[in-house]
Amino acid sequence: MFNQLGVIGCGLMGGSFALALKKAGLVKRVVGYSKSPSTTEQAKRLGVIDTAAESALLAVSGSDIVLLAMPVAATEATLKAIRHLIDPKVLLMDVGSTKADVVDAARRVLGKQLGVFVPAHPIAGKESAGVQHAEATLYHGRQVILTPLPETDATQLQKATDVWSALGCQVLKMTPQNHDAAFAAVSHLPHLLAFAYFSAVANQPSGRDFLTLAGPGFRDFTRIAASDPTVWRDILLANKAEVMAQSKRFRDVLDLLEQVMQSDDAQALETLLRQASEGRAQWQMGVARPR
Amino acid sequence: MFNQLGVIGCGLMGGSFALALKKAGLVKRVVGYSKSPSTTEQAKRLGVIDTAAESALLAVSGSDIVLLAMPVAATEATLKAIRHLIDPKVLLMDVGSTKADVVDAARRVLGKQLGVFVPAHPIAGKESAGVQHAEATLYHGRQVILTPLPETDATQLQKATDVWSALGCQVLKMTPQNHDAAFAAVSHLPHLLAFAYFSAVANQPSGRDFLTLAGPGFRDFTRIAASDPTVWRDILLANKAEVMAQSKRFRDVLDLLEQVMQSDDAQALETLLRQASEGRAQWQMGVARPR
Numbered sequence: 001m002f003n004q005l006g007v008i009g010c011g012l013m014g015g016s017f018a019l020a021l022k023k024a025g026l027v028k029r030v031v032g033y034s035k036s037p038s039t040t041e042q043a044k045r046l047g048v049i050d051t052a053a054e055s056a057l058l059a060v061s062g063s064d065i066v067l068l069a070m071p072v073a074a075t076e077a078t079l080k081a082i083r084h085l086i087d088p089k090v091l092l093m094d095v096g097s098t099k100a101d102v103v104d105a106a107r108r109v110l111g112k113q114l115g116v117f118v119p120a121h122p123i124a125g126k127e128s129a130g131v132q133h134a135e136a137t138l139y140h141g142r143q144v145i146l147t148p149l150p151e152t153d154a155t156q157l158q159k160a161t162d163v164w165s166a167l168g169c170q171v172l173k174m175t176p177q178n179h180d181a182a183f184a185a186v187s188h189l190p191h192l193l194a195f196a197y198f199s200a201v202a203n204q205p206s207g208r209d210f211l212t213l214a215g216p217g218f219r220d221f222t223r224i225a226a227s228d229p230t231v232w233r234d235i236l237l238a239n240k241a242e243v244m245a246q247s248k249r250f251r252d253v254l255d256l257l258e259q260v261m262q263s264d265d266a267q268a269l270e271t272l273l274r275q276a277s278e279g280r281a282q283w284q285m286g287v288a289r290p291r
Numbered sequence: 292m293f294n295q296l297g298v299i300g301c302g303l304m305g306g307s308f309a310l311a312l313k314k315a316g317l318v319k320r321v322v323g324y325s326k327s328p329s330t331t332e333q334a335k336r337l338g339v340i341d342t343a344a345e346s347a348l349l350a351v352s353g354s355d356i357v358l359l360a361m362p363v364a365a366t367e368a369t370l371k372a373i374r375h376l377i378d379p380k381v382l383l384m385d386v387g388s389t390k391a392d393v394v395d396a397a398r399r400v401l402g403k404q405l406g407v408f409v410p411a412h413p414i415a416g417k418e419s420a421g422v423q424h425a426e427a428t429l430y431h432g433r434q435v436i437l438t439p440l441p442e443t444d445a446t447q448l449q450k451a452t453d454v455w456s457a458l459g460c461q462v463l464k465m466t467p468q469n470h471d472a473a474f475a476a477v478s479h480l481p482h483l484l485a486f487a488y489f490s491a492v493a494n495q496p497s498g499r500d501f502l503t504l505a506g507p508g509f510r511d512f513t514r515i516a517a518s519d520p521t522v523w524r525d526i527l528l529a530n531k532a533e534v535m536a537q538s539k540r541f542r543d544v545l546d547l548l549e550q551v552m553q554s555d556d557a558q559a560l561e562t563l564l565r566q567a568s569e570g571r572a573q574w575q576m577g578v579a580r581p582r
Binding site: 073123124125126127128142143145172181182183185186187189190191192193194195196197198199200201202203204206207209210211212213214215216217218219220221222223224225226227228229230232233234236237240243244246247249250252253254257258261262264266269270272273274275276277279280281283285286 | 472473484490495498501509510521541555566
């Protein structure tokens, strides 16, 4: 049980964490800060936070649990702004989709206080950004990846594990590097491809007409293209090398498929498609518990 | 009201059409044929068809409405097999995702009987192929594209419009060429990309581990990669030129995105992502009626 949650970045992720903690009875009050005052105000109006703070530092003041939930490129500046009030007993976490860059920023800024920081990435979200889409159940039944450092305090790591477990998450631990390699493959590249594909369709001469004909396959394939552009700008830049490596693998397979199409090799094409189809049909999303 | 529906290809699409027609009270009995006798048998066992025919020709015998619902490359051979029993009063339709190739096949085979054929493409489906996934509501609330020819009989065209409308579809008419250009963009290319992407992730050294970490974004982005490989083999080959042209557009945008990533141009990246994000957020799937 915590006394006060300080949320820095009152958007979909931070707002949902605040709602979930309240719903689980794990926190008495929530103080929130967002770069845009209107967002903080909206979060308060919606009951996502109890008190609007005028700075990140003020959101940390008096909090025994702090969540960083702004775009990842703002991590270093935010940590600098709050480090003076970070107590050794505070549990400090983030929810960033990249981990190596966040950990590097924490190393540079936190010094002796590095132990309180437990880097976290909950595998949850939706295409509708913003605190108005926050919901208490966003994390329920999802995986959360913690990427603790050698310096991470064992007590804080246990606290972090307990909090996410209490929200209905399955907690996994990985190194920041392994995390970033894996999520370049299963999350960052598909976002890049979805953004690229939607733009390519929409920005052609008949694009507007074509879009009126698109069906459920298109709807699901492009859902993530509606994701928050500032969040994804930061993720794609922070994990650029891994994303590029995954893009290269993707392009190689696309080249191969187009080669067999060009040569009208129906059998080879079917074999390649069947491999993907059977693999995807067998795949199941990792979940914390049956729903 | 029809006396007998002959379904050639008792899979997801043909089976769902049979169920929908029965549920709407538009047909007295359904005779079905599939290339694989076990599929026909299963369709009968599931109550999707009333009678299993031993050939395509026998499925047409006595039918006043006939639906071709096998992979598109089989159209010409199927039409050759059934043309002797095609009566001028029969409504003959297909459900293929490509239209120029199907129309060409019909022109070559049907001769004077071409007028009975109304090429149709219902914008519906799901990733689970097979008659066991057929459902009476698959077409409800969806668009269906008819691509009539100058030779198409006006009575048959009206009948086709009435049937799909009765199933809850919005009926649109286009030329086969415009249809294929549009669906290369909004359907065929995303399927190709989803197949390529899933294979690229799965077939790398850590692919199996990565897949256990994938979340809801991955799930939706790759749903269509589980589609039927024989159906998509035929579609991609039949509409190869248009799909390649769309792939080129997609690759150009992907190249651009990667260039701005490589040059760490955060502002340009955000602008490109925002354009896609806002466009996708505003897009709504065309539906026949609010649901």
